[in-house]
Amino acid sequence: MSTASLTMEFPKVGLAARKKDRTRRQLAEAAAELFYEKGYTATTVDEIVAAVDVSPRTFFRYFPTKEDLVVALGETSLDQFLDALRNRPFEESLQVAVTAATAESWAAEWVDTTKVRSFLALLRETPALRARWLEEAYRKRDLMAEVIAARTGTCPSDLRNLMIAGAITLTINTALQAWADQDAEPNAAPFVYRGLEELATPLLPD
Amino acid sequence: MSTASLTMEFPKVGLAARKKDRTRRQLAEAAAELFYEKGYTATTVDEIVAAVDVSPRTFFRYFPTKEDLVVALGETSLDQFLDALRNRPFEESLQVAVTAATAESWAAEWVDTTKVRSFLALLRETPALRARWLEEAYRKRDLMAEVIAARTGTCPSDLRNLMIAGAITLTINTALQAWADQDAEPNAAPFVYRGLEELATPLLPD
DNA sequence: TAGGATAGTGACAGATTCTGTCATAAGTCA
DNA sequence: TGACTTATGACAGAATCTGTCACTATCCTA
Known part of the structure; x- marks a missing residue:
């Protein structure tokens, strides 16, 4: 057992796992392209799987629903923000830490302005997706409340912590939407600030 | 023309309209009963229409999707709150007005504690519904921002107004959920306050 | 009051998403 | 290599949702 975990040094995960990851990524990328091109509802699962050449059944093994696919396209951003917030020094005030975490997660590779705009446009024009995205943010709120509670030494389920976490989520979403609504400012960060x-x-x- | 609008005095709307309203209400009530009894996903549209004795096609004429039905069950609360807020005297601070509006809309007939608890339980155990409900609140946010802007004499699309409206929505949702999570306090209002x-x-x- | 316009309804066909199941193939580990 | 696990494809089928058309009930106007 202990040796087993040592044997797989280079390929941290086996061939199967890599193949799996690749298929998943291929599905997500093919779907994104199709979504941005012809819209979410107009794109069928059959079209997505045809682009990657897997069976429809396989698609639903990777993504429980079509909506989950879209969530996967954007969820990295939330996770990176949370990671950044977790790693801010405890001496900083929440205000400073949150602002800095925003800047950091913005600097990360995933933030390609074009893609973000496409993603936000997708959310905007598809109520079902916007709903699903809000739900996702809502679920991440509890995680954020934990991070905040750890900083302030309070209880994670404290109503105030839930509200702070919710307010931060709300702010980011609102600011991003406001940013997407205009064209003058190419960078979203000022809106969030x-x-x-x-x-x-x-x-x-x- | 002018006489026509006078002829229909008693039945403010004609027979057809009343029939329509009744069917709509029957569908909503039958569905609510089934949802609370056996859950949202476990209840099929076929079962709902069978209870009211209309065709499945008719159901989708009243409610574009099954989810919309659930939204209809709860949306009155949002509307009543907004109405109450609109009618608060302008001299009051936002804080006072919002608190009072909450109390008023709570006192309204629709708030049957048992039903509210059932409704919140439904949202809790069905992510898709929670998402849909959040989306609904999100859409009402713009209306609330207008009401707030009218009070403060600012621009409705002002980022701050959107955030205040969002925060109020957030607070009510969070507080209601916290209330639903416990059994000691039968009244939800204190949580919102x-x-x-x-x-x-x-x-x-x- | 009659008759045309309007609107709700049922029935059917079909698209799409999603689930259950099973046999086959691929990959993993001893 | 050989047993075990896991991914996959193929099929059947349920459930949601949409388009269409003919029929009927209601409404409005003459």
């Missing part, structure tokens, strides 16, 4: 600044003031002052 | 109080303080202080 402005949103985060709002969170430094009471949203409903007495 | 506590959430709204959080909005009186900065969520991300410098």
Whole structure:
């Protein structure tokens, strides 16, 4: 057993696993291309699998639903943001840490402005996808609440932590949408920063 | 023309319209009963229409999708809240107005605690429905932003207004979920109030 | 009140998503 | 190499959703 884990040094995972990853990626990429080209609903699963040459049944083994495929296209961004937030020094205030984490996850490779715009456009024009994406963000909220709780030494299920996490998610989504609605500013970050600044003031002052 | 609108005094809308409303309500009620009894996915459209004795095709004329049916079950609450908020005196601060509007819409007839709990349970155990519900709240957010903008004399598409509206939606949803997670407090209002109080303080202080 | 316009309805066919199942092939590990 | 696990393809089938058409009930106007 202990030797087994040592034998597979170079190929951290076996040939099968690599093949699996590749198929998954191929499906996602082929789907993205088709979605951006002719829209989400107009693209059928049959078309996607034809592009990768696998059976329709196989598709649903990789992605439980067609929507999950779209989530997979964008979820990396959320994860990277959370990772960045986790790694910010504890001395920083939440405000600073969140802003910095935003900048970091923005600098990461995945953020190709063109792709992000296409992705946001896809969400915008497909209510079902927007819903699914919100749900995904909603689920990640609990994770974010944990990270925040760890920083402030409070309880993760504290209503305030849930609200802070929700507000951050809300801010990012709202700011990104506002950014996508305009063409002047090519970089999304300023929009997010402005949103985060709002969170430094009471949203409903007495 | 002018006389026509006078002739239909008592039946504000004709027989056909009343029949239509009744069918719609019957579908919603039959569906709610089945959903609460055996779950959303386990309930087929065929079963719902059988209970009301209409054709499946008719169902989709009333509700574009099965999910829309569930939205119809709960959307009154959002509308009533918005109405209440619209009618609060302008002198009140947003904080006071929102709190009062919450109390008012809570007092309305629709809020049967048992039904609300069933509804929230339905959302909780069916991710697709939760997603759809979030999307609905998201769409209502723009309306709320308009109401807020009218009070503060600002632009409805202002990022800050969108965030305030989003935060209020977020607060209500989060608080309701927290309330549904416990059994001690039978009334949901205190949870919402506590959430709204959080909005009186900065969520991300410098 | 009659008759045409409008709108709800049922029935059918079909597309699409998604699930269950099983045999086959490929890959893994001892 | 040989047993074991896992991915895959193929098929059948359920459920959601859409297009269409003819029929009927309701409504409006003359």
